[in-house]
Amino acid sequence: MSESVKIGNVEVGDFPLLLAPMEDVSDPPFRALCKQHGADVMYTEFISSEGLIRDAAKSVQKLDIFEYERPIGIQIFGYDIDSMREAAAICEEANPDIIDINYGCPVKKVSCKGAGAGILRDIPKMVSMTEEIVKAVNKPVTVKTRLGWDENSKYIVEVAERLQDVGIQGLSIHGRTRKQMYKGEADWTLIGDVKNNPRMHIPIFGNGDIDTPEKAVEYRDRYGVDGIMIGRASIGYPWVFNEIKHYMKTGEHLTKPTIKERVEAARKHFEMALEWKGERLAINETRRHYTSYFKGLPNFKEYRTRLVTEDYAEQVFEILNEIEETYVGEAIL
Structure with a gap:
């Protein structure tokens, strides 16, 4: 077309x-x-x-x-x-x-x-x-x-x-x-x-x-x-x-985003949410996205649980940094 x-x-x-x-x-x-x-x-x-x-x-x-x-x-x-x-x-x-x-x-x-x-x-x-x-x-x-x-x-x-x-x-x-x-x-x-x-x-x-x-x-x-x-x-x-x-x-597939890119997107998303709607809503409403941002990562359950239960912005950023360090270089399914 x-x-x-x-x-x-x-x-x-x-x-x-x-x-x-x-x-x-x-x-x-x-x-x-x-x-x-x-x-x-x-x-x-x-x-x-x-x-x-x-x-x-x-x-x-x-x-x-x-x-x-x-x-x-x-x-x-x-x-x-x-x-x-x-x-x-x-x-x-x-x-x-x-x-x-x-x-x-x-x-x-x-x-x-x-x-x-x-x-x-x-x-x-x-x-x-x-x-x-x-x-x-x-x-x-x-x-x-x-x-x-x-x-x-x-x-x-x-x-x-x-x-x-x-x-x-x-x-x-x-x-x-x-x-x-x-x-x-x-x-x-x-x-x-x-x-x-x-x-x-x-x-x-x-x-x-x-x-x-x-x-x-x-x-x-x-x-x-x-x-x-x-x-x-x-x-x-x-x-x-x-x-x-x-x-x-x-007709070809783009390379899937790396861990670094996934964490960066999740971080940016959360930063903008904080700015636009304040801490409580940003934390609650960004949770549904995390499972998908990190889909395919092995043994991710513990991080996912922490991301969806954490109540403070500072800790969310810390968890995201931890994920990046833990999984850097890891293949994503």
């Missing part, structure tokens, strides 16, 4: 790799690492529309975006159309490149209120809400969603058309239903059907289970999508973006 993909007027590259919006993961420190290692488009963690319009500190802090992250989308979720319209306008003031609507989050406390993937049980409302948000802002609006609520309601081909008709400029589809949560295998067949529907003219991005360069190439070629959104495979492993790009270009 030689032409650059565009979301509205925003150029996002020839075959963009997008960092999925993930709660307590896709924050500025992690996004900075993913950008450095080849991600083309960033999305914030999802932000509650109710939280934004009530000026809740946690929601407002998630509006923090930085110039080096561009192009970046701010993602919002909610069940009330007026609140979502108002929240989209607040997001626009933060000056992202894109406003994204979350119609995909399967978590009970979100979906059972009719937000996130919950709206897949009410397609007319999903379409009206989207239309109102598109009208409320001047930025391009994109949507992230799933195939349907359950096996019997996989209406994504029709839904995609209807969302395009009310003005969205890009669509990311996770290849599972809400009922599946993250279990089983993502089914990309319907994602391909949406992309290959002659009525569609906006970019379609596939999401779900892409965790190797080979799979990225296979799914690109088989389903014809315009780009791929990567979520869980990037947690603690921001190198995945450049690895996929290199493989797409050359």
Whole structure:
């Protein structure tokens, strides 16, 4: 594909790799690492529309975006159309490149209120809400969603058309239903059907289970999508973006990051987290990344336990230094 993909007027590259919006993961420190290692488009963690319009500190802090992250989308979720319209306008003031609507989050406390993937049980409302948000802002609006609520309601081909008709400029589809949560295998067949529907003219991005360069190439070629959104495979492993790009270009694998590079990334991640969200949150929310930063290291259990239980920043840095000294020169599986 030689032409650059565009979301509205925003150029996002020839075959963009997008960092999925993930709660307590896709924050500025992690996004900075993913950008450095080849991600083309960033999305914030999802932000509650109710939280934004009530000026809740946690929601407002998630509006923090930085110039080096561009192009970046701010993602919002909610069940009330007026609140979502108002929240989209607040997001626009933060000056992202894109406003994204979350119609995909399967978590009970979100979906059972009719937000996130919950709206897949009410397609007319999903379409009206989207239309109102598109009208409320001047930025391009994109949507992230799933195939349907359950096996019997996989209406994504029709839904995609209807969302395009009310003005969205890009669509990311996770290849599972809400009922599946993250279990089983993502089914990309319907994602391909949406992309290959002659009525569609906006970019379609596939999401779900892409965790190797080979799979990225296979799914690109088989389903014809315009780009791929990567979520869980990037947690603690921001190198995945450049690895996929290199493989797409050359058919060869990049050398895996060394221990020194892994420790450096974990350290940088933690430093930025401390700066952005303070010690307590930085310690708690960076823990989920450590297992992946050091995946494949032999006899790592003791270090992992210490990393995920340590309560002071100074000690976390000491443990990271220890890991580097212990494993320098060690082969990583």
